[in-house]
Amino acid sequence: MCSQIVNAQFLTASDTSESSVKRYKSIINANKEIVEFIEYSLAQKGLPKHLRNLALIESHFDRKITSGAGAVGVWQFMTAHANQYGLTEQNRTDLYKSTKTATVSLTNLYKKYNNWVTVVAAYNCGEGNIAKAMASAGSTQYHIFYKFLPEETINHVKKYLNACYATGELQSVLSNYNSSRMNTVFFVNGGSRKDLGGLSETEINAGFNLNIIADELDVEVDKLLSWNPGINEELQQKGESTLHLPTDLMPDFLLRKNKILSRSIKEGHTSNTKQ
Known part of the structure; x- marks a missing residue:
């Protein structure tokens, strides 16, 4: 029982302050056209709108941003990740093409992991690191294997949950995580x-x-x-x-x-x- 309480506390927003909520909302409001396009693209693929928060925490919706590691654009595609889906180096800054690629990548990750929390982690650190963490922890459940992930990825997931709290979608993300834990075995x-x-x-x-x-x-x-x-x-x-x-x-x-x-x-x- 105790571990369930710890897990519930861990998988929740770590910053519910008014300033955090205002910051996320103001970035969304300042980029309404981009946000609407992303939400439309997600809906077309049958993906939840809260995934717009992945672009929010990745880039603040800035198409020209380049990270220290060399990730580019709104969806912060690394060259290898982009190439995997046929997105050229130059098109990483193209909102239309990069968003289309991101929806395909996110769909594939969800088919593999069956919950959005692990998908966000995998999008950040790659499927290889997720596989290693699962093997080290002896578990496929994020709240158990997360300790074996890079610190940056753990913080990335925390930011995502905080952003979803700000947009009123945290419960949806957590319900999805819990139902995937409870129901996965019945699908097969x-x-x-x-x-x-x-x-x-x-x-x-x-x-x-x-x-x-x-x-x-x-x-x-x-x-x-x-x-x-x-x-x-x-x-x-x-x-x-x-x-x-x-x-x-x-x-x-x-x-x-x-x-x-x-x-x-x-x-x-x-x-x-x-x-």
Whole structure:
């Protein structure tokens, strides 16, 4: 019970002062046309309007701003992130093209993480850092793994929650976070691989025995294979594959990963191929 209270306190606005609220609101009011365009673009993609606050804390809606790290424009795209989505170096300052790219990036991140708090963190520090933090914490839940993220990212999420408090959208963000924690596993029951909403992913190599993974996680091998169609073939052909597990099981796998690998090597992994 105590940890739930701590978590609830952590995932909330850290600055609800009148001056903070006024500051965020005044930046929005000073950039009404840009804000309206961003909100329209988000709505077109079925994304919540509160994501306009990501541009608010990233750049204060300044298209010409360049950060010390070299991130450019309203959405503060780094070159690599921009290139990933076909946004050229020059077009990072183009409001229309960069916003279109940001909506695609945010949609993809949400499909992967299923809550906006983790999406904001991933947008700031990259998916690789999120994966490392989750592995270090043995959890896919932001309020547990955040301690392993860069300080700048932790502060970025705090700023986002403060901005959402200022715009009256904090409750929506927190409700989304809590419902994703409670409901992710139900999306996959009897589930289809097409909807990875409730599945988290990690990389494994051919040293892992799927039967032992199933045994350690106390799930049926058939269920494990239903979450991972084609995994046997991929492990045999490439020697590695992405393993998908329900979000609530992933921390258990990460915590026992070394033990599972040791058992797999000890007991042999030829039983991966299931007839």
